Amino acid sequence: MLTRRIYQFLIVYAAGLALLLGLKYLAGLSDYVIPGPSLVWQTFHDVWGRYAADTLDTLTVAVLGQVASICLATAIGIVGRQTTWFGNFVKVAAYNVQAYPIVALAPIIFILLGDGFITRLAIAAMICYFPLLLVVLGVMSEPVEEIEHFYRMTGRMRWQLEVKIRAFENLHKLTTVVAGSATLAMAGTIVAEFIAANAGIGYSIRIALYQSDLGKILIALFLIGISLSVYQALLEWAGTLVHRRWEMVEGGAVP
Amino acid sequence: MQISCDDITLAFAGAETPVFADLNFVLKGPGFHALFGPSGVGKTTLAHLLIDQVRPDTGRVRIDGCPRRLYSYNLERLPGWSSVGRHLERITPPTRRARCAELAVEFGIEAVLGQRFARLSLGQKNRVNLIRYLVQDFDLLIMDESLANVDERTREQIIAKIKVLFPDRFFLYISHNVIEVARFCRQVLVLRGAHRRPRALTVPGLDGETNGDSASPAMAQTMLTIMNAV
Structure with missing residues (x-):
């Protein structure tokens, strides 16, 4: 799982790099526009330590933002699954609000909260929140009639059991969207750093952009890709582990 | 009635x-x-x-x-996180445990109690499902x-x-x-x-x-x- 993700990224990265170098040599562009392989290698040696720390910083914010999103989406999904007016209100509101581009709200958050950690966390959480919410709402709103029928008939159904049944039956869907939303959380954090933050790999890319240093940007992209691949692979592995463990529990408690 | x-x-x-x-x-x-x-x-x-x-x-x-009144039908499933026997144990009132065990033997599903519901044949699934209704409180059971x-x-x-x-x-x-x-x-x-x-x-x-x-x-x-x- 991990090696497959890294291989996939390396192939895409190498293809992109080859395209840039091909363009450089075909169009006769200078090292100032597109640096050559030796210059990129030299830049890597110069900045990889600092950039790796920045990437780790960004990844930490992204992970925390994603965890916050998962908690919020789960809570809203559980409330929104109800067929009461409040449940329907939450569901409709969630669908309508997600149509608005959250990135457009980023400047307001920066004005209100400044350019520190909380702002990056908020934007990361907001960007990966809606896809998570839509899937959790969809899963939690859809009864698994052939399992739930018995509990309803015999008066045993409780909301915890209902949530457990629906989550168990859709575990693959839930773990897939959690792994997928990691990319969005990372993208959200980088966008936040790129706009106005004072730390993280997005901030370093912004400085490199002002210096027109494509070599640094390529190194940053490489580190972002590798760290995201590792993180997504870990999430997929955790999802598989949860599924396997849950299925193996010999008497998983039925409330 | x-x-x-x-x-x-x-x-x-x-x-x-x-x-x-x-x-x-x-x-x-x-x-x-x-x-x-x-x-x-x-x-x-x-x-x-x-x-x-x-x-x-x-x-x-x-x-x-x-x-x-209870209504059971033949497409029902048990949750996948526990074995058939464990599930029956959970949903059977304590006073009917013996009846449940008796039905498991009579209905020929005793040997599969340790298995997951998903692994059973369709006939075994239906028999397990029927047993869990028969051990509940009911006056009318629609099968x-x-x-x-x-x-x-x-x-x-x-x-x-x-x-x-x-x-x-x-x-x-x-x-x-x-x-x-x-x-x-x-x-x-x-x-x-x-x-x-x-x-x-x-x-x-x-x-x-x-x-x-x-x-x-x-x-x-x-x-x-x-x-x-x-």
Whole structure:
């Protein structure tokens, strides 16, 4: 799982790099526009330590933002699954609000909260929140009639059991969207750093952009890709582990 | 114990013909009764009417002496996070643990109690599902093809056992097997096609408890009456 993700990224990265170098040599562009392989290698040696720390910083914010999103989406999904007016209100509101581009709200958050950690966390959480919410709402709103029928008939159904049944039956869907939303959380954090933050790999890319240093940007992209691949692979592995463990529990408690 | 329907009319939104129009019948319990009829005639819809899951447009459903009503059907599943035995243990009231164990042996699923529900055959799944309903509190149990995919001999053993163990309960067994309903059921409620009047006929069954002779004149006559009623 991990090696497959890294291989996939390396192939895409190498293809992109080859395209840039091909363009450089075909169009006769200078090292100032597109640096050559030796210059990129030299830049890597110069900045990889600092950039790796920045990437780790960004990844930490992204992970925390994603965890916050998962908690919020789960809570809203559980409330929104109800067929009461409040449940329907939450569901409709969630669908309508997600149509608005959250990135457009980023400047307001920066004005209100400044350019520190909380702002990056908020934007990361907001960007990966809606896809998570839509899937959790969809899963939690859809009864698994052939399992739930018995509990309803015999008066045993409780909301915890209902949530457990629906989550168990859709575990693959839930773990897939959690792994997928990691990319969005990372993208959200980088966008936040790129706009106005004072730390993280997005901030370093912004400085490199002002210096027109494509070599640094390529190194940053490489580190972002590798760290995201590792993180997504870990999430997929955790999802598989949860599924396997849950299925193996010999008497998983039925409330 | 009695189930009766008086002038029931029910049409689903958008349907050209109503499912029921002027449906009238009376079934007197307790005992093992059948609901018989061709596919699509409204057997499951009638079951839903009897457990108040569907309301009739007009008319009245009266169920006397059966305050605790259950409806089981053959596509139900158990949650996948525990074994069959563990699940049965959880949902069986403590006073009926012995009955549950007895049914597991009688229904031939004792050997699969340690397995996951998903790994069982369709017939085993249906037997497990039926057991968990039989150990609940109920006065009326509607069994919607609850023994589908179970071989004939085992099915007959199960029905005979149910009749012996629960003589004071009301069972309504939905089945397409005319031999089975004729032999084992006290009354067979036959639901007829949408354009036939009356929509339902009640045919007395043989109400047997053991494997009878399907070639006997009484059996042949009962089966013929049921088939003519359809």
